[in-house]
Amino acid sequence: MKKYALLPVVFANIALTGCQTTSMNQVMETSESQVAIRQIQTRAFDTTSSTKTLRTIIATLQDLGFVIDKADDELGTVSGTKLNGYSLRMTVTVRPRGKKQTLVRANATYNVTPVEDPQPYQQFFTALQKAMFLTAHEVD
């Protein structure tokens, strides 16, 4: 019986480790390894036009139900928010890779949690490559 008495304490401990001790740690917080995250969030497209890529990203975000927050052609960034009982914020950046390719990196935040699951990013790039009429290549 005594054995069981400890178990609730253990679970309570687990429950609390799910939470943070100091919320200021969030400023520089990452959980997955930097490299793994970058790989999940990045694809290369065989195009050199960053403006065209940005315009297609904006159209794709709209297709997915986002309202655009900001866009900057010179910096190559677009941000948007989707509200659907939750708030999903996405920032997508574009930069040239070599002479023939463009890198697209997306990162998403679901309410107050960074999205680190590969699947939603895969879905985003699937939608984007359809709109680009180009294949999204994985990048090492």
Next chain:
Amino acid sequence: MRQLFSTCLILLASISLVACVQTIPKEALQLTKESFKLRQLQTRSFDTSSEKKLLIAGAGVLQDLGYNIDESETKLGVIVGSKNRDATEAGQVAAMILVAALGGGNMPIDKHQKIRASLITHPAGKKTTKLRVTFQRIVWNTQNQVSKTQSIEDPQIYQEFFDKLSKAVFLEANEI
């Protein structure tokens, strides 16, 4: 006794799973049939090759509707606007009064809202430019909590917006 412990365990285990974890819904970034219907609803094409003129007309309509322009990037055909408005609804007020009368205390009701719009143009062929507008809103209640976050998908709202925009483009074209 044993049952109490196991109930306790299950309860705590479920709390530990819920604590501090939120996961994105599977369909959040998935294109559906609905997405294409919405695209049709939210897009019109205009007989002009000038994106800039269409953007100016669009910004004008947003201003007519009381939106403030938050962001714009002409090179990408983007205008973003928003407005803060009252969100009180008669039905909720009536319910609140009823609940209070029955001794249910002070029920929070919707109080104010922020409505956002993004307006995007893109060239489609030599003499045509397409424009897509999307609206969304966040509603706060009397306790200052967010009570609704939603995309606006009502066809009538989009129809009304494009009616106004068509008029504005027409006036622009005729320089009245």
